Amino acid sequence: MVHIIGGGLAGCEAAWQLASRGVGVTIHEMRPVRPTEVHKTDRLAELVCSNSLRSDKLDNAVGLLKEEMRRLGSLVMRVADEVRVPAGAALAVDRERFAERITEEVSRHPLIAVVREEVRSIPEAEPGRPVIVATGPLTSEPLSVEIAALVGQAHLYFYDAVSPIVLADTIDRSRVFRASRWGRSLRGDQAGAAAVSPAPDVSGPACAVDDGEGDYLNCPFTFEEYQHFLDALLAGEVAAVHEFEKEKFFEGCLPIEVMARRGPDTLRFGPMKPVGLPDPRTGRLPYAVVQLRQDNLAADHFSLVGFQTQLKWGEQARVFRLIPGLEGAEFVRFGLVHRNTYINAPTVLTDTWQVRARPGLLFAGQISGVEGYGESAASGLLAGMAAAALASGRQPVAPP
Structure with a gap:
């Protein structure tokens, strides 16, 4: 069993990758028990800024990343393609339908449980039971304080x-x-x-x-x-x-x-x-x-x-x-x-999204320092693959 804290793009994508590999997952999502200043619903993977995942063309890095995600079985990309709206070279989505469909897919998967609760401290990762923190830039204050203590430094942030x-x-x-x-x-x-x-x-x-x-x-x-x-x-x-x-x-x-x-x-x-x-x-x-x-x-x-x-x-x-x-x-x-909060990933994380001091703990999404919807989902995809390896007793392998 893998525990994922946060049901945003990264958390849902990580859960999907784990479940697709036969690993049981529990997603802990604090909404609606504790709302945030910008989310409007209790749906998973709610988009709060733009409705654009940026370019979908294969002649640039952003579009190429999305195509690689599609080939790796990304839930976020499959749903985004289903609910896209006209935006030319960009992949833009109906934000409400997007969150609805992600919530439906995740909630009905037999290996994924969604628990609505605020996690105030990071659970210990046991052998074969890794933990993924994907709480996003709006991490609650109690958990934010614990993360800062864990990584040994104050959070970085921007507005x-x-x-x-x-x-x-x-x-x-x-x-x-x-x-x-x-x-x-x-x-x-x-x-x-x-x-x-x-x-x-x-x-x-x-x-x-x-x-x-x-x-x-x-x-x-x-x-x-x-x-x-x-x-x-x-x-x-x-x-x-x-x-x-x-x-x-x-x-x-x-x-x-x-x-x-x-x-x-x-x-x-x-x-x-x-x-x-x-x-x-x-x-x-x-x-x-x-x-x-x-x-x-x-x-x-x-x-x-x-x-x-x-x-x-x-x-x-x-x-x-x-x-x-x-x-x-x-x-x-x-x-x-x-306010967007994130950690200094290059010093805190390995190239497989694991915390250097606690290899059974992984970070994904915007809190890990990536910027953009597609990039957040991609980090969740990779963290999910790494956690699946850890859950089966193998060492994660970084992408080429």
């Missing part, structure tokens, strides 16, 4: 941010246009003038802007509209973090107000870049663009791409309704900021 989601039928379609950067999409449409440039690299962070191809609604700005929006954004009131903590943001997923403070053109060369997106009504590039990406299979929710934010909710409604086409938008979810 991560989540983008807002709006109701599709509250978007003013007369003010937006459907297009994909560089003119390509899953629909096979060609936007003519937009196809003159090669597609950009799509291997950036999970919170990055348009992945190069996909079906997006685009909100175009004039110079005056952009300046008005920028002024309002910079004046917006942000939610405070704890006084004793320094604000440290992940550079690949910065809040837009943080980017805006770096200069008036930062957003136009970041999440609001218009390159490759000529307005079909004018034939010209807008001064700036906000992209909206389909967030579910029903296509009634759209997320603001790259618009993770620390603004207070009332401020978000005021500022984001200055975006052309979103003047009357209703928000399904506002953006927010949360």
